[in-house]
Amino acid sequence: MALDSLTAATATELVSELQARRLSATELTESCLNRISAVNPELNAVITVCEEQALKEAAEADVMLQRGDGGPLTGLPLLHKDIFCTRGVATTCSSKMLENFVPPYDATVVSRLRAAGTIMLGKTNMDEFAMGSSTETSRFGVTRNPWNMDCVPGGSSGGAAAAVAAGFAPLGTGTDTGGSIRQPASLCGITGLKPTYGRVSRLGIIAFASSLDQAGPMTRTAEDAALMLQVMSGVDPGDSTSADVEVPDFRSQMGDSIQGLRIGIPRQYFSPSLDTRMAQTIQAALDELVQEGAELIDIDLPHTEQGIATYYIIAPAEASANLSRYDGVRFGYRCGAPQDLTDLYERSRTEGFGDEVKRRILVGTYALSAGFYDAYFKKAQQVRRLISHDFKNAFEHCDVIAGPAAPGVAFGLGTKTQDPLAMYLEDIYTLSVNLAGLPGMSVPAGLIDDMPVGLQLIGRAFDEATLLRAAHRFQLRTDHHRARPALAEVAS
Amino acid sequence: MPTTPADVLSVAQLARLRIEESALDDVTDRFGRILDLVAELQQIDTEGVEPMSNPHDMVQRLRTDAVTEGDQRLELQAVAPAVEDGFFLVPRVID
Numbered sequence: 367m368a369l370d371s372l373t374a375a376t377a378t379e380l381v382s383e384l385q386a387r388r389l390s391a392t393e394l395t396e397s398c399l400n401r402i403s404a405v406n407p408e409l410n411a412v413i414t415v416c417e418e419q420a421l422k423e424a425a426e427a428d429v430m431l432q433r434g435d436g437g438p439l440t441g442l443p444l445l446h447k448d449i450f451c452t453r454g455v456a457t458t459c460s461s462k463m464l465e466n467f468v469p470p471y472d473a474t475v476v477s478r479l480r481a482a483g484t485i486m487l488g489k490t491n492m493d494e495f496a497m498g499s500s501t502e503t504s505r506f507g508v509t510r511n512p513w514n515m516d517c518v519p520g521g522s523s524g525g526a527a528a529a530v531a532a533g534f535a536p537l538g539t540g541t542d543t544g545g546s547i548r549q550p551a552s553l554c555g556i557t558g559l560k561p562t563y564g565r566v567s568r569l570g571i572i573a574f575a576s577s578l579d580q581a582g583p584m585t586r587t588a589e590d591a592a593l594m595l596q597v598m599s600g601v602d603p604g605d606s607t608s609a610d611v612e613v614p615d616f617r618s619q620m621g622d623s624i625q626g627l628r629i630g631i632p633r634q635y636f637s638p639s640l641d642t643r644m645a646q647t648i649q650a651a652l653d654e655l656v657q658e659g660a661e662l663i664d665i666d667l668p669h670t671e672q673g674i675a676t677y678y679i680i681a682p683a684e685a686s687a688n689l690s691r692y693d694g695v696r697f698g699y700r701c702g703a704p705q706d707l708t709d710l711y712e713r714s715r716t717e718g719f720g721d722e723v724k725r726r727i728l729v730g731t732y733a734l735s736a737g738f739y740d741a742y743f744k745k746a747q748q749v750r751r752l753i754s755h756d757f758k759n760a761f762e763h764c765d766v767i768a769g770p771a772a773p774g775v776a777f778g779l780g781t782k783t784q785d786p787l788a789m790y791l792e793d794i795y796t797l798s799v800n801l802a803g804l805p806g807m808s809v810p811a812g813l814i815d816d817m818p819v820g821l822q823l824i825g826r827a828f829d830e831a832t833l834l835r836a837a838h839r840f841q842l843r844t845d846h847h848r849a850r851p852a853l854a855e856v857a858s
Numbered sequence: 859m860p861t862t863p864a865d866v867l868s869v870a871q872l873a874r875l876r877i878e879e880s881a882l883d884d885v886t887d888r889f890g891r892i893l894d895l896v897a898e899l900q901q902i903d904t905e906g907v908e909p910m911s912n913p914h915d916m917v918q919r920l921r922t923d924a925v926t927e928g929d930q931r932l933e934l935q936a937v938a939p940a941v942e943d944g945f946f947l948v949p950r951v952i953d
Contacts, residue, residue, distance in 0.1 A: 672899060749904060
C-alpha cells in the first residue's frame with residue numbers, strides 16, 4: 367500500500383493490510399505521527415502526543431502480527447478524547463482544573479481497546495469537561511475544522527472528529543452527552559456513533575452528566591465503527607449502569623439488505639425552520655436509502671422542541687453534582703495560599719473552571735436547590751419521560767428514525783461564543799436521543815459549499831446493529847464518506 | 859420571574875464559586891436567559907408522569923461486598939495537590 371494513502375485508508379482496509387503483512391504497524395504508526403506533526407500545529411486537534419509509547423506499542427504489535435496471534439485491531443493507531451483516563455498519560459478534560467492530572471488507572475474503554483491491539487497515538491482536544499458544541503471552550507485553544515480552518519469542528523469531541531478527518535488516525539474515541547460525537551462527526555464529515563446508554567462502560571470517563579454520557583467510535587466508515595464498537599461494548603463490573611445485555615456480532619449483519627426497513631421521518635425535524643439546502647441534502651440521502659429498499663414513514667416526535675429545555679436542566683444538574691468533587695483537596699487544581707477551607711474550595715473552583723463550566727454548575731445548582739427542585743429538576747425528569755415515550759411510540763411504526771445531525775454545516779470560529787443559547791441550539795437534533803438513552807449515529811451525506819453534512823440515524827435501544835447496517839448499505843451506494851478535506855491532499 | 863444579582867450570588871455560594879463584582883451583571887444576564895429558556899417546560903402538562911432518572915428505568919446492580927483492590931494509597935495520593943504522612947492537607951479547620 368502506498369504510504370501516502372495510509373492516512374486516508376479505512377481501519378478495515380488497514381487491518382487486512384496489517385494481517386497480510388503488506389504493511390507494518392510501525393510504518394503505519396510513523397505515518398500517522400508524521401501527519402500529526404505536519405498538520406496539528408495549525409489544526410490543534412491533538413493536545414498530547416505519545417510518540418515514544420506509540421512506537422513501542424507498534425513494535426510489539428508487529429511481533430504479534432508476525433506470530434499471527436494479534437487481536438481484532440492489532441496494529442491500528444487510535445486517538446483518545448482527553449476525557450478518558452489513561453494510566454500515566456495526562457488526562458485534562460481540556461480544563462485548567464485537570465491540567466496536571468495523570469490518572470493512576472485506565473478507563474475500561476481504553477483498556478479494552480488496548481487489549482484488542484490498538485496503539486494509542488495521543489489525546490484529542492475537546493470542550494472543557496465536554497460542555498460545548500465547538501471545541502472553543504478548551505483550556506488549550508480552539509481546534510479548527512480541516513475543511514475550513516476558519517470554522518469550528520463542532521464539539522465537544524471536536525479534536526477527535528478533526529483528527530480522523532485530517533488523517534491523523536483511522537480511529538478516535540469520543541463521548542456524547544447531548545450530541546458530542548454526532549455533531550462534530552457531522553461538521554467534519556466522518557462517521558460517529560453514540561451507542562445506547564449502558565452499552566459501553568463509563569468507568570474512567572470523567573463524568574459530565576451520568577444518566578446521559580456514553581462513549582462511542584469516531585471513524586471513517588460504518589464498518590470501522592462496528593469494528594471498534596465490538597471491542598468497546600459490554601457489561602463492566604466497574605460500572606453499575608453498564609447494561610448486562612448481549613452484544614451481537616455487529617459486522618456479521620452489516621452486509622444484509624435493508625429491503626423493507628421502515629425509516630421514520632419526524633415532521634418536527636423537517637420544519638420550515640430547517641435550512642433549505644440542509645433539507646435537500648438530507649432528502650437526497652434518504653432517497654438513496656429508498657433505492658436500497660427502505661421505506662420512508664412520517665412520524666411525530668411532539669416534544670422535540672422541549673428537548674432543549676429538558677436537557678439544559680438535567681445535564682447541568684447532574685454536572686453540578688459530578689463536578690462538586692473538584693475541591694482542590696484530593697486531585698486537580700488547588701489555589702495558592704488558601705486562607706481557610708471555604709477559601710480553598712471557592713478559589714480552586716473559581717480559578718480552575720472556565721466560564722461555560724461555571725455557568726452550567728450555577729444553572730444545575732439552582733435547579734437542584736430547595737424550593738426549585740420540583741419546578742425544575744423533577745419537571746425536567748417528567749418531560750424526559752414524555753420524550754422517551756415519543757420515541758417508543760414512533761418505533762411502533764418504524765425501525766430507524768432519520769434526520770439531520772446538526773442544524774447546519776460548521777460555523778465560523780467565535781461566531782457563537784458570546785451567546786450560549788445559540789450554541790445550545792446546535793444540539794436540537796441530537797440531545798433528545800441522549801435523554802431517551804437510544805443509539806444514534808451521524809454518517810456523511812454530502813457537502814454544502816464544500817462543508818460536510820451529516821445524516822443522523824436513530825435506533826431502538828440496544829439496536830446499534832440496524833443503524834450500522836443501514837449506514838453501511840448507504841456507504842456502499844455513495845462515496846460521501848470518501849470525501850476528504852483539501853488539506854489532506856496538500857499536506858500528506 | 860426576573861433573576862437578580864443577589865439570586866446569582868446565593869446560588870454561587872451554594873456551588874462554592876465566586877463571581878467577580880465586575881462580571882456579576884453579565885453572569886446574571888446570561889443565567890437569566892438560560893432560566894427563561896428552560897421555563898417553557900412549565901407549560902407542559904406532566905400531571906401523573908413518573909420522573910425518569912435512568913433512560914432504561916434500570917436499577918443499578920449491587921456488587922458483592924468483597925475487597926477487589928489492594929492498598930493503592932501512594933498511587934492515588936501521588937495526584938493530590940498536598941499530602942503529608944499519608945494524609946490530604948487542608949487549611950486548619952479548628953483553631
